[in-house]
Amino acid sequence: MSKDNITDIAVIGGGAAGLAAAIEAKTAMPKAKVVILEKLDRVGKKLLATGNGKCNLSNINLSSEHYHGSVRNAMRIISSTTSAKDFFGSMGVVCIADKQGRIYPRSGSAATVLSALRLRMEELGVETRCGFEVNFIESTPKFFRISGSAGEKYPCRRIIVAAGGYAAPQFGTDGSVIRLLRSKGCHTTKICPAVAxxxxxxxxxxxxxxxxxxxxxxxxxxxxxxxxxxxxxxxxxxxxxxxxxxxxxxxxxxxxxxxxxxxxxxxDMETEQLAGYLRVIQYQRSKHTVEELLTGIFQRSLALWLVKNGLKRNMTDEISTLRDNELIQLARFIKAxxxxxxxxASWKEAQVTSGGISGDCVDERLQLRSEKGIFLCGEILDVDGDCGGYNLQWAWSSGIAAGRNCADSLRGAVL
Ligand SMILES: Cc1cc2nc3c(=O)[nH]c(=O)nc-3n(C[C@H](O)[C@H](O)[C@H](O)COP(=O)(O)OP(=O)(O)OC[C@H]3O[C@@H](n4cnc5c(N)ncnc54)[C@H](O)[C@@H]3O)c2cc1C
The missing domain is CATH 2.40.30 (Elongation Factor Tu (Ef-tu); domain 3)
Known part of the structure; x- marks a missing residue:
C-alpha cells in the first residue's frame, strides 16, 4: 500500500475528547493527516446537549475528590494539560464561572463551544468522516486497518479511541467500542450509569x-x-x-x-429548632387538621407526604391533639x-458511565499496553467525575494528552 493512502492518525469518535485529541495532534504535527471517524451524521452532538444546552465545560475546583476510577495519573493529566478556560480562550471563546465554580461559555450556549472546535479543526485541516461506525480494528505489522459497519476499510498508522461509554446512547454511545477493545485483550472495571x-x-x-x-x-x-x-x-x-x-x-x-x-x-435547621417551629404552628393552626401542619414550610404535596409518613395519625385529626413527642418524632423524620x-436509572437517563477500560490497560501516555500505537481518551476509560463540569474537563484533558502523545509517537516516522 502506498504511504499516501495511509492516514497518520485516525480518531474514533467525534465527541469532546475526540475533537480535543484531533486538534492537539494536528497542532503538534501539522503535516500529519488527522481524520475523525464518527458514527453519527455530525460530530459533537452530545456536546450540544451538555449543561442543559449551556455546556458546563469545566470547574474552578478540580480536586481529586470529584473524580472516581482506576486511571492512576488522571489528576496529573488534568493538572498538566492546558486548562479548559485557556484551551477555549485560545479559540476566542470567553468563559465565566458561576457562584458554585462551574465554568460555562459566556454566551450561555453549547453551540459556541462546538463551533469554536469546528473552526479550529477547519483552520488546522483536521478531516472528519461522519457516518463511519467502527466495528473492527485489525493490526498488521506496519499499520492498523479500521473497518466500518458498511464494509469500508481505513488504514492508519496510529489510532486515538475516543468513542465514549454507554451513557446516553441517543447520542451515539452504546459501548460498542468498549466491546471491541475487550476482544483485543482489554479488560473493564464494573460498569454502571453515573450522574443519573x-x-x-x-x-x-x-x-x-x-x-x-x-x-x-x-x-x-x-x-x-x-x-x-x-x-x-x-x-x-x-x-x-x-x-x-x-x-x-x-x-x-x-x-x-x-x-x-x-x-x-x-x-437549614437543627432538629430542636424544627420542633420549636412545629410547636408554634400547632399554636397558630390548632383548629385545623394535621394536613395543614407543614404547608407553611414545604410544597403542599411534600407537606402531606411527610405528615402521612412521619406521623401515625388520621389526616382529619386536629393539630391541637398532637402530643409534643409526636412533634419531635416528626421533626426527626423530616431530617432523616x-x-x-x-x-x-437507565443508560438513556444517565449522563456518564462509571467504569470503563481499566487504568491498568493503558500506560501513563494513555497508550494501550497490549497494542502500541493505540491511545485512549475520554469516557471510554475508567474515569468519571461528579456533575459540575468535571466530565467534560476529563474529556478535554485526556483528549489533549492522548493527541499530543500520539503525535509524539509518530515523530521520526516519514510523513
Ligand atoms: C445530557 C447530558 C448532559 C451532560 N452535561 C455535562 C456538562 O454540562 N458538563 C460535563 O462535564 N459533562 C456533561 N455530560 C457528560 C459529558 O458530555 C461526557 O462525559 C463527555 O461528552 C464524554 O466525552 P467523550 O468524547 O469521551 O465521549 P462522547 O462525547 O460520548 O463522544 C463519543 C463519540 O463517539 C462516537 N462513537 C461511538 N461509537 C462509535 C463507533 N463505533 N464508531 C465511530 N464513532 C463512534 C459517538 O457517536 C460520539 O460522538 C453530559 C452528558 C449528557 C448525556
Missing amino acids: PLRVRPELLKGLKGVRAKGRVTAYSGGRFLKEEAGEIQFTESALSGICVFNMAHLISNYDGKLTLRLDLAA VDFDVISS
Whole structure:
C-alpha cells in the first residue's frame, strides 16, 4: 500500500475528547493527516446537549475528590494539560464561572463551544468522516486497518479511541467500542450509569412526583457513612433525582443493592429548632387538621407526604391533639427520610458511565499496553467525575494528552 493512502492518525469518535485529541495532534504535527471517524451524521452532538444546552465545560475546583476510577495519573493529566478556560480562550471563546465554580461559555450556549472546535479543526485541516461506525480494528505489522459497519476499510498508522461509554446512547454511545477493545485483550472495571437518577420503590414516592425540595442527601451502606451533598432534590414517579442525587450514582458500582440515601429536608435547621417551629404552628393552626401542619414550610404535596409518613395519625385529626413527642418524632423524620436504592436509572437517563477500560490497560501516555500505537481518551476509560463540569474537563484533558502523545509517537516516522 502506498504511504499516501495511509492516514497518520485516525480518531474514533467525534465527541469532546475526540475533537480535543484531533486538534492537539494536528497542532503538534501539522503535516500529519488527522481524520475523525464518527458514527453519527455530525460530530459533537452530545456536546450540544451538555449543561442543559449551556455546556458546563469545566470547574474552578478540580480536586481529586470529584473524580472516581482506576486511571492512576488522571489528576496529573488534568493538572498538566492546558486548562479548559485557556484551551477555549485560545479559540476566542470567553468563559465565566458561576457562584458554585462551574465554568460555562459566556454566551450561555453549547453551540459556541462546538463551533469554536469546528473552526479550529477547519483552520488546522483536521478531516472528519461522519457516518463511519467502527466495528473492527485489525493490526498488521506496519499499520492498523479500521473497518466500518458498511464494509469500508481505513488504514492508519496510529489510532486515538475516543468513542465514549454507554451513557446516553441517543447520542451515539452504546459501548460498542468498549466491546471491541475487550476482544483485543482489554479488560473493564464494573460498569454502571453515573450522574443519573437513583431508583427507589415507587410506592414510597406516591404523591411526590414533580416535587423539588432543597435539602441534603447522605449515602450510607449498612449504616456506614459514604458521602453527603446538599442541593435540590427532585422526586419522580420511581426515582430520586437532582444534582446531589446524581453525584451518588457512581456508588452503585461498589454498593449495588446495599445503598441507602438519607434525605434531610430541613438541612437549614437543627432538629430542636424544627420542633420549636412545629410547636408554634400547632399554636397558630390548632383548629385545623394535621394536613395543614407543614404547608407553611414545604410544597403542599411534600407537606402531606411527610405528615402521612412521619406521623401515625388520621389526616382529619386536629393539630391541637398532637402530643409534643409526636412533634419531635416528626421533626426527626423530616431530617432523616431513608430510601433504599433499588438501582440506578437507565443508560438513556444517565449522563456518564462509571467504569470503563481499566487504568491498568493503558500506560501513563494513555497508550494501550497490549497494542502500541493505540491511545485512549475520554469516557471510554475508567474515569468519571461528579456533575459540575468535571466530565467534560476529563474529556478535554485526556483528549489533549492522548493527541499530543500520539503525535509524539509518530515523530521520526516519514510523513
Ligand atoms: C445530557 C447530558 C448532559 C451532560 N452535561 C455535562 C456538562 O454540562 N458538563 C460535563 O462535564 N459533562 C456533561 N455530560 C457528560 C459529558 O458530555 C461526557 O462525559 C463527555 O461528552 C464524554 O466525552 P467523550 O468524547 O469521551 O465521549 P462522547 O462525547 O460520548 O463522544 C463519543 C463519540 O463517539 C462516537 N462513537 C461511538 N461509537 C462509535 C463507533 N463505533 N464508531 C465511530 N464513532 C463512534 C459517538 O457517536 C460520539 O460522538 C453530559 C452528558 C449528557 C448525556
